[in-house]
Amino acid sequence: MAGKLGILVSSDKHLDYVIHLTEAAHDKGKDVEIFFTGKGVLLTQSSEFQKLVGKAKLSLCENSFRALGLEGDVPGLGFKDFATQAKNAEIIKTSDRYVVF
Amino acid sequence: MGKVAVLINDTEQQYEGLRSSLGMLLYNAEVQMFVINKEIDNMDEAYRDNMEFLDEMEGERYSNNTANVAKYGFKYASVEEMGEMLRQADLVIPF
Amino acid sequence: MKILHILRTEPDETVKDFIKTSTNGDQAKTAELYNSDIDWSSVVEDIFSYDKVISWW
Numbered sequence: 001m002a003g004k005l006g007i008l009v010s011s012d013k014h015l016d017y018v019i020h021l022t023e024a025a026h027d028k029g030k031d032v033e034i035f036f037t038g039k040g041v042l043l044t045q046s047s048e049f050q051k052l053v054g055k056a057k058l059s060l061c062e063n064s065f066r067a068l069g070l071e072g073d074v075p076g077l078g079f080k081d082f083a084t085q086a087k088n089a090e091i092i093k094t095s096d097r098y099v100v101f
Numbered sequence: 102m103g104k105v106a107v108l109i110n111d112t113e114q115q116y117e118g119l120r121s122s123l124g125m126l127l128y129n130a131e132v133q134m135f136v137i138n139k140e141i142d143n144m145d146e147a148y149r150d151n152m153e154f155l156d157e158m159e160g161e162r163y164s165n166n167t168a169n170v171a172k173y174g175f176k177y178a179s180v181e182e183m184g185e186m187l188r189q190a191d192l193v194i195p196f
Numbered sequence: 197m198k199i200l201h202i203l204r205t206e207p208d209e210t211v212k213d214f215i216k217t218s219t220n221g222d223q224a225k226t227a228e229l230y231n232s233d234i235d236w237s238s239v240v241e242d243i244f245s246y247d248k249v250i251s252w253w
Contacts, residue, residue: 003244010117010196014204017229024236030244038117038196064117085124092192093102093128097243099202100194100251110210110253137210180210184217193218193250 004031006095007056008088009040014101015048021099022056032056033095035088040101041065044074052076059083102130103191108183109135110195112142118196119151126158133190135183136164141173199224200246202239204253206230211252218250 005025009018018034025032034056036043041064043049052058053076060074062082074081092098105125109118115136122134134155141148152173155162163183164175178186187193199222201215206228215226225246227239243249 005240005243008121008194010114010121011204014229017204020234020236021239024240028237028240030240037121038114063120085120086127088121089102089125089128089130092105092125092130097249098192098194099243099249100196101204108214180213181217184214184220187214187218187250188220188222191248193248195251195253 002029003096004033004094006091006098007032007034008091008098008100009034009036009043010038011101012039012042015043015046017101018043019048019051022052026055033059033091035059035061035083035091037061037064037085037088039064039068041068041070044077045070050075059087061085061088102128104131104133104189105192105194106187106190107132107134108137108187108193108195110137110139112139114196115139115141116143116148116151119148119155121194121196122160123151123155123158126155126160132160133186134160134162135178135186136162136166136169136175137180137183138166140166140168144173197222197248198246200242200249201226202249202251203228203230204251207252215252
């Protein structure tokens with residue numbers, strides 16, 4: 001059962017859901033792509049965030065990241081993964097299913 | 102991408118939902134933004150500019166809060182009417 | 197159409213109303229993520245087998 005799952009994370013309340021769903025989808029051979037925006041970018045500061053690396057393609061809204069006073073590297077993200085809202089639109093367009101946390 | 106409904110319930114997410122709506126409009130989606138129950142909490146210059154940009158991009162914005170309708174030009178829609186529009190949307194994104 | 201409603205938290209009256217009106221006769225299932233012992237593998241299967249997925253608050 002191939003397919004791509006897109007995940008938008010706009011809340012800082014459900015990192016456990018994001019990790020569980022990503023791991024389950026990854027185990028089923030799904031491609032997973034996650035975009036963090038708004039308060040969701042705060043989750044990048046959790047030690048648990050590392051669990052997503054290697055199981056999903058990760059990017060975030062740089063505007064939100066800076067606005068919330070964050071700086072520095074994030075595990076699993078390169079320079080170009082600090083992106084704009086257009087990235088979220090691209091994920092929607094390229095995903096077979098899309099969920100929001 | 103088709104028709105996208107952006108549903109905003111939390112005052113802290115009002116600006117974030119608007120920015121995301123614009124991102125999708127720029128990607129040629131048809132976007133309907135719904136602000137539920139609450140009045141726009143912070144109608145600052147950034148929110149107003151982005152809201153006007155959404156209008157220029159032919160995005161639609163609805164609210165069941167009458168202050169949003171009277172003060173900020175949202176179209177009124179009841180929860181029931183919004184629910185029917187959600188049925189017609191290809192994608193629903195709650196913020 | 198088959199709709200999967202994903203609930204992150206217990207639904208309030210507004211969410212219950214939305215689920216009712218946005219489903220309106222369609223086949224629907226809810227995945228209550230706030231409950232313990234969630235079978236995440238089944239959640240993934242449902243996400244891909246239902247026509248439409250809505251992730252409520």
